[in-house]
Amino acid sequence: MTSDNLFAEEFFSFLTGKASTAMSRRLQRNLKESCVTITSEQWSLLYYLWNEEGLTQQELANLTFRDKPSISRLINNLEKLKLVIRVNDKGDRRTNLIYLTKEGRKIKTDCMAQASRTITEALDNVDRDKLKDAQHILETVYQNLR
């Protein structure tokens, strides 16, 4: 019984990640509505690049908790969309430094606005103090498992 409750109530909601799936989908929908045709996964890379350009693919992998092949292919698609470019590092020719294009920088404002809207929609009726605790727990779980 305890075991079953444990699954049903404590584990399953986390495992399935329904909340974060719902957030991703809503973000993507909001972006589309504002005519920015990127996926939420692409958004998550751009998010870090808007903060700091010239990151390596390995750094992006660590930041977003994806493996290197995933980043490699995400960058491929972002390059196709002309939003970023790979610049081979002169100092260490194994690494690519990822920079935003003019277009990549330009869409930041729109994207952040839609992200902000998504937050507002998501956090309706959510207690802000408890939210902090929740984030802390998610961070602990992540640290426990990564």
Next chain:
Amino acid sequence: MTSDNLFAEEFFSFLTGKASTAMSRRLQRNLKESCVTITSEQWSLLYYLWNEEGLTQQELANLTFRDKPSISRLINNLEKLKLVIRVNDKGDRRTNLIYLTKEGRKIKTDCMAQASRTITEALDNVDRDKLKDAQHILETVYQNLR
């Protein structure tokens, strides 16, 4: 400033779902270690079927917050693995009722043990009362957006 902190601290950890990604990966790793070769997504369908057989694909879609095509293909793969079977409903020939095979029922014990282990690993150092609040928040976010 408030806006940026909002992203960095409140939103981003939710959006990326790093905790749930980490849990899924660990579950899959644990399952593999116990020689059960299913994915965490397949696990999430089986989880409901272990509780109640004869669900329709639409019901599974609602329960797991996936769309119909996703369920259709997950069932395809579970059928290939001989873990479930589709049974066309005599009463309503549009619907398939999904049942476990003997093998599908057999692996329940192992799978639940590995899920239990994954929980234990995930929730190390997590305050149980705050965990309840966190789940409640995730549920609210989900309800806000679905």
Next chain:
DNA sequence: AGTTTTAGGTTGCTTATGCAATTAAACTAA
């Protein structure tokens, strides 16, 4: 009954994921 609408599933297309194996550059050590 006959037509329209709704509901359950499947297929096509594109994107994203993880793991394993590979290439090529850089570092370490003999």
Next chain:
DNA sequence: TTAGTTTAATTGCATAAGCAACCTAAAACT
């Protein structure tokens, strides 16, 4: 300097996801 190891990135393979379009069976309307 060369042999062996580590590191960054890519490629191959299989699974999974969402959206849109489709098909067929059931239900609802007239």
